[in-house]
Each structure stands twice: as C-alpha cells, then as structure tokens.
Amino acid sequence: MKDTWGELLVAGITLGPVKSIGVILCFLPFFACCLINTHAAIWFGGVVSLLTLLFALLVFATLDAIFLSALYLYATDRGVAAEFTRRQLADAFQLRAQE
Numbered sequence: 001m002k003d004t005w006g007e008l009l010v011a012g013i014t015l016g017p018v019k020s021i022g023v024i025l026c027f028l029p030f031f032a033c034c035l036i037n038t039h040a041a042i043w044f045g046g047v048v049s050l051l052t053l054l055f056a057l058l059v060f061a062t063l064d065a066i067f068l069s070a071l072y073l074y075a076t077d078r079g080v081a082a083e084f085t086r087r088q089l090a091d092a093f094q095l096r097a098q099e
Contacts, residue, residue: 015060015063015064015067019060022056022059022060023053023056026049026052026053026056027049027053028049029045029048029049029052030042030045030046030048030049031045032045033045033046033048
C-alpha cells in the first residue's frame, strides 16, 4: 500500500456516467405522469420516481463499496478479487505529478 498511497483515485470516473444516466432515468415516471396533467398522476409519478431514485442510489452505493474494497485489496498487495482483472484495478489509479 505504501507504493500506491497518495495516488489519485479515479474510480468515480468509471461509474460516473452510468450513475448519471441511471439518475436521469429515475425521473422518467414523473415526467410521463406530468403529461397526464392531473394531480393524482403527478403525485403518483413523483412517488414512483422517488422510490426508484432511492433504489438506484442504494445500488450505486453498493457498487462503489465493492469496487473500493477490491481496490483496497489490490493496493495492499493482497491480490486481485476474482471478479476483476489486475489491469482494471491498475487503471483505476493515476500517478500524481512528480513534485
């Protein structure tokens, strides 16, 4: 871990676009129900969108935890988790500029 300490972790970049698209898709039920233009439909769409968003955030947090745990194991030289390749984890680190 001493060799990789202080490196810039770019794991957020790998899952960032997927998260953005997922969050936008969570609001589709709300926008679709707004087209109906009744109070009940708008409330229903809002509740469904909120529940979908909460579920998506839970999934994204779980994925982040799994990926960061795999990176920790890689950084501490404890090996590579079976679900990842050494290259995938090595690409998640970017060397800092030499000071």
